[in-house]
Amino acid sequence: MCGEVCVVVEVLRGEVKDITYIMLAAGRQLAAGLKTKLTALLIGRDVQKLVAQLGAADRIVCVEHADLEEFNPDAYLQVLIAVFEQHAPRLVMFGHTATGTDLACGVAHRLRWPVATACWTFSLGNGTVQCSSLTCGGKLIANGPLPEPSCVVTVMPGGYKAKDGQVHKTPAVETVSAPGLDQVRTRFKQYLEPPAGDVDITKQRILVSVGRGIQNKDNLALAEKLAAALGGVVSGSRPVIDQAWLPTTRLVGKSGKQVKPKLYVAIGISGAPEHLEGVAEAELMLAINTDPKAPIFDVAQYGATCNALELMPLLTENLKR
């Protein structure tokens, strides 16, 4: 694995997550440019059955242990450190996700490697690997060279297509035994399923989604009326859910639902990358935001910078005519 590009496979409840394929697509390009191999590091219990889905890699390094069945931050970290102490890749790629961000810094710190986070594209230039990261809520792009000889990165979706990393072929598998895991300080207890019973926003034809710009809970009624006039339902971005103005089942974005409505009306949503991850498949998007530089306008087809609280009742009225 020394000098190679290594993708740390993300598995949740026995399923390979899309971010893995996005990383494999990125890793494939980089490995070709660097004239090296692409390794996928697969950690879990009874995960060898997944290797046929990871054909984009040249080979798989597989670590299996009963205590690795579900994600366990401290146990996974100890496994990663043990593996990378033996072989130092040129690049280690984690998803910029709930699991990847638990691990990237711990690995980097222990092995004294640098880490670059929220990377969405990579390129080869000036004799080294350059990365571009989206930062400050998507309002800024930061570029920098990934230091040699080894570097850790966390990868965000957007720069590469998952389907380019989906190759059905079984690469060579090398099994590595897990280190002793008796000193692990975190323990997976159980999953808590999402609350059932509410409308499923992933199945809605029309969504009126509200963000911070809605200002207070009372203004939600305006969005409810607009949604009713359109024949849709109300969903929201993170700040609105955190305020408990809407239930978590209505959250659109990275930590919520990926929606694919015919119409997505974004009210007072700036369009941070975490939110945009959830709306990539909306057919038509209309955005209302007072900030003309809000990233949401880069993905919406139609936009307006007027006061959404004034607009919503008027739009509702016009739709009813």
Add this chain to the structure above:
Amino acid sequence: MDIVVLIKFVPDLVEDLEIDASTGLLDRSFLRLMPNELDEHALEQAVILKERHGGRVTVLALDTGDVDEALFTAVAKGADRVIKITGDGFDQGLGSRRIATILRRALSDVRFDLILTGTQAVDDLDGFVGAFLAADLGLPYVGYVTQVAAADGRVVVRKEYPGGLNAEIEVSGPAVLGIQAAERAPRYVVTSKVMEAMKSAKIEEFAVDEVSVENEFAISSMALPESGTHAEMIEGTVPQIAQRLAALLKERGILA
């Protein structure tokens, strides 16, 4: 249960961000800074735990932005001890690794069972302060935490996955937790309570010398995103915009 909370100041994203032509990096000269939102959630979670289990909450922040106001506000919300870390070059924006190193030094005489901070900050580029600090202190780290429960010397956290799924993870303390959201929205305190805190509380200062960090990832250039596409903007008065949008949706056959 004694809890440490770390608050980082980040650019206020409501303001326009500009690139400094001479450095090619974010122009920090007129930058408005504000406490990172997830760090405010970390503070809320810490105060909730204190209310439930007793103990002390200590809040640390680097000397940037309106740090005094943020620390007095933390006192008004329930923090017992507030520490401002002073040093050179903080206004230039420090990397997460550097901040973690500084915090470890500042924590050398602070007792704690848990350290809470935001899972990430909006301007993180070289990793996350909480995760680095955990590694630096040799403690376990769990991020994307939305609930923390303590019983019998054990801590059980709720970790958030996409789609509304959560996992319960037990952590043997001490530990560092990256908070994604407090179990309820951060409390609001009225100005008079902050003024009261300014009179009664004292901000401790801790000076750090320059820290060196080996093998740091450094940004060489920044840019404002230039999207290939942009929304067609509807201009006019609000009634005109409403009329135009309604007509548009009808034309596109969206309405059932």
